[in-house]
Amino acid sequence: MKKILLLSMLFTSFVFAITKEEVYHLYQNHDYKHTCQRGVWILNEYKNDDAYQSIVAISCVKADMLNTAIRISKTMNHTKLGRNNASYIATLYLIKRLLLQVVWDNIDISHLSLPKSNHHLSIVFENISHNNFSKTNNVYTITADGNKYILSPEENNKIAIKIYKNNVLVSKHVYW
Numbered sequence: 001m002k003k004i005l006l007l008s009m010l011f012t013s014f015v016f017a018i019t020k021e022e023v024y025h026l027y028q029n030h031d032y033k034h035t036c037q038r039g040v041w042i043l044n045e046y047k048n049d050d051a052y053q054s055i056v057a058i059s060c061v062k063a064d065m066l067n068t069a070i071r072i073s074k075t076m077n078h079t080k081l082g083r084n085n086a087s088y089i090a091t092l093y094l095i096k097r098l099l100l101q102v103v104w105d106n107i108d109i110s111h112l113s114l115p116k117s118n119h120h121l122s123i124v125f126e127n128i129s130h131n132n133f134s135k136t137n138n139v140y141t142i143t144a145d146g147n148k149y150i151l152s153p154e155e156n157n158k159i160a161i162k163i164y165k166n167n168v169l170v171s172k173h174v175y176w
Contacts, residue, residue, distance in 0.1 A: 018042060020052060027055050035059035036068060047075055050082025057089055061119070064173050066093055091115050095125045096175050102128060103138060103153050120161055120173060124149050 018038045026035040039056030046052040053076050060069035066089075073089040076082035091114055099121065101107045109129045116122055127133055127142040128151070134141045140151040148164040158176040162169055 020046065023052070023056065027059055032059040032062040033065070036063050036065050040068065040072070043072065048078055050076050050079040050085075054081060054085040058085060061089060061092060064175070066096055066175065069093070087115075088117065091117075092119055092121050095121045099125060099128075099151060100157070100159055100175070102140070103151060103159050104157060106138075120149065120163060120171075121175075124151050124161055 018041055020042065023035055023039040023042070026038065036056060036059040039052075039059065043053065043056060053072055057069045057072040057076065060066065060072065069089045070093045073086040076086040095114060098107070098109055098112070102109055109125070110131055112129050114122075114125065116126055123144055124140070124142060127144055127149070128140060132142060132144070138153055142149040142151070146165065147170075148167075150160075150162045150164070152160050152162070154160045154174055156176065158174055161173045161175075163171045163173075
């Protein structure tokens, strides 16, 4: 029985083994979803490596896996790069939480100011906090940077941000 257990553990670790170099390769190929998913597997091996953690966490942000990114960012405090990226991720996470409240609880965020970025969450937040939007039935429409952003409720207490360029949907991001 012990041999079977040992063999199955070895087989599992072989099948799911990934290296830091493979994670970097995924990142360089802009495969952010897999960089996030696979990079997390070996995160413990690089818990003091803010550069590695930053690549994985930023990939999670780009793959709309913000909940995973925020968990990673909690330990990114060994370097200036790590702290900057952790603050960026924490800001996006806070914005996401506030936008959930805007849509579902109708809170007023016009008195709030947060650091700005070119991330769609930040753009939507910034425009709503400055009253640069139109609203119909809990759906917020924003025009900024030549794009139209639509923030709307989704099933199961989620929100969606749809981005249109020249009236063509270019991306949709769902958060909970």
